[in-house]
Amino acid sequence: MNEKINELRHDCEKARCFFSKILAYTLGPIELKNLLDENQVKVVDVRRSEDFEVAHIPSALSIPKEELADNTAKLSKDEITVVYSYNQQCHLAAEACLILAEYGYPVMLLQGGFKTWTEDFRFATSR
Secondary structure (H helix, E strand, O other): OOHHHHHOOOOHHHHHHHHHHHHEEOHHHHHOOOHHHOOEEEEEOOOOOHHHHOOOOOOOOOOOOHHHHHHHOHHOOOEEEEOOOOOOOOOOOHHHHHHHHOOOOEEEEEEOOHHHHHOOOOOOEEE
């Protein structure tokens, strides 16, 4: 094993910082569903508009990533915005989160994206 990696794995303070950040800036489908049920977040779908029209997370706004910077007026800096894209391997949502954070919006990333919401958890979608 790489010596540096082994050293990092035994650095509990760096691990604490790393996992704190994961928990602060990401959430899973169950946590999102609970927040949606309580109307505590705004959800943004950054997939292509055509894919949003087929199905999306209920109450989500469709703002494709390439249009996000021009559509921040639809969001509020007073509430958390949760962003999702296609799946865990798609970085559209992470890129969108970075844009929103740079504009001063509190933001979180839905782990697993739309695929996890629909296939793994089988939560309802809207059309």
